[in-house]
Amino acid sequence: MLRTLSRMASPAKRLKATPLRIGTHNGYFHADEALAVYMLRLLPEYQDSALTRSRDPAVLEECDIIVDVQGQYDGTKHFDHHQRTFSETFSSEFQTKLSSAGLIYKHFAPQIISHRLSVPVDDPSVKLLYNKVYKDFIEAIDANDNGISAYPSDIKPAFNEKSISLPSLVGLLNPEWNDPVKTQESEDEKFLEASKLMGTVFVQKLDYYGKSWLPARDYVVKAIEGRFEHDEKGRILVFPQSIPWKDHLFTLEAEAAIEEEDKKPLYVLYGEGGEKPNWRIQCVPVSKDSFESRKPLPEAWRGMRDDDLSEVSGISGGVFVHASGFIGGNKTFEGALEMAKKSLEL
Incomplete structure (x- = not known):
């Protein structure tokens, strides 16, 4: 056998x-x-x-x-x-x-x-x-x-x-x-x-x-859930570091039926660098692949760097704001958050 x-x-x-x-x-x-x-x-x-x-x-x-x-x-x-x-x-x-x-x-x-x-x-x-x-x-x-x-x-x-x-x-x-x-x-x-x-x-x-x-999706979900922590209308999202967020944001906005223009996220903050990272403030675009921002950073800040940026914005720790106003940076989270809040008012 x-x-x-x-x-x-x-x-x-x-x-x-x-x-x-x-x-x-x-x-x-x-x-x-x-x-x-x-x-x-x-x-x-x-x-x-x-x-x-x-x-x-x-x-x-x-x-x-x-x-x-x-x-x-x-x-x-x-x-x-x-x-x-x-x-x-x-x-x-x-x-x-x-x-x-x-x-x-x-x-x-x-x-x-x-x-x-x-x-x-x-x-x-x-x-x-x-x-x-x-x-x-x-x-x-x-x-x-x-x-x-x-x-x-x-x-x-x-x-x-x-x-x-x-x-x-x-x-x-x-x-x-x-x-x-x-x-x-x-x-x-x-x-x-x-x-x-x-x-x-x-x-x-x-x-x-x-x-x-795909793993970044969980971070975007968490940021959307906590979006009222820094702004009563939920217009500021915070991530601990730079992640691929745009795709997920637009998908999750649709799933959550966030349709009112004045309640949609306008700015994303995230750390970038080593143990003591600089912080970035990036504007949410009007659509996933668009170069146009929902609300660009103030015109007076655009193209400014370092002390010149701090002086014109009135916020210490300024690093830069891009000439088109779609992104900027600050040495601290608090500074980047203040840039976002002041931009909402201007």
Whole structure:
């Protein structure tokens, strides 16, 4: 019986030792399939996977999973988006059609996030990060590959930013058309460079959102709950140090239904530095990505530094106020708080 079990176990061991194979097309490569391949390899089962780049249907069907080619999407083996009938989006909240990157992300990102950050896949933070990383990173890759512009076509950009985008950098990694020594092997090597480039950025984004951005939410919640401590209308928030607060503030404002303009936070105070930090006063913008402040620091303070700032503001310990009035500094918390209170009155 033991010998029989041993013999039965051998094929399983051999199968286990055979790496899974990812298939995609050869020829000119793009950011979406380069990222899709990297994301798959973040999963334990695909960590040591082999890669086949081909346009031969029979060769590709020998692979365990196929991305960006074959004209099929079934959510298990085939993940292509080029077929005429394809209209998949990330969720009902989005209109952007998915690329191969978005398809792989949609199906596998919860497991990737769980594995990368060592949290259970059903932890609420996984869903939050799943949606956040798609909205702030993956969707742009999907839109670029599907030729969707971020702006109406009648708006002329002030400068060309496409040449510094990730898809354009991936494009530069493709072998030149007149390369005299171009081979399938050299093309595959360039593809792996592109995959590493896209994947490195993806992992950095995921780590940032999971390890820095998400933990900051609790601090913003606490600051909002204590916002009446320093101002009766709750217009001053205090953090112990610099944290990524803007995203969370606007989300939590909406969740708490803080709609009255005169009761919305206007200034954020936080320590910055070592054991005896300087303190910053930063204005809350009118929207998350805006450069316009809800209430800039007083015009008379802008561009002033050190003693000149202390003199014009009447607050000792002045460090600086930016020329646009969106941020300033003081040597002490008390000084920064006084700057905020005086600014509310001016």
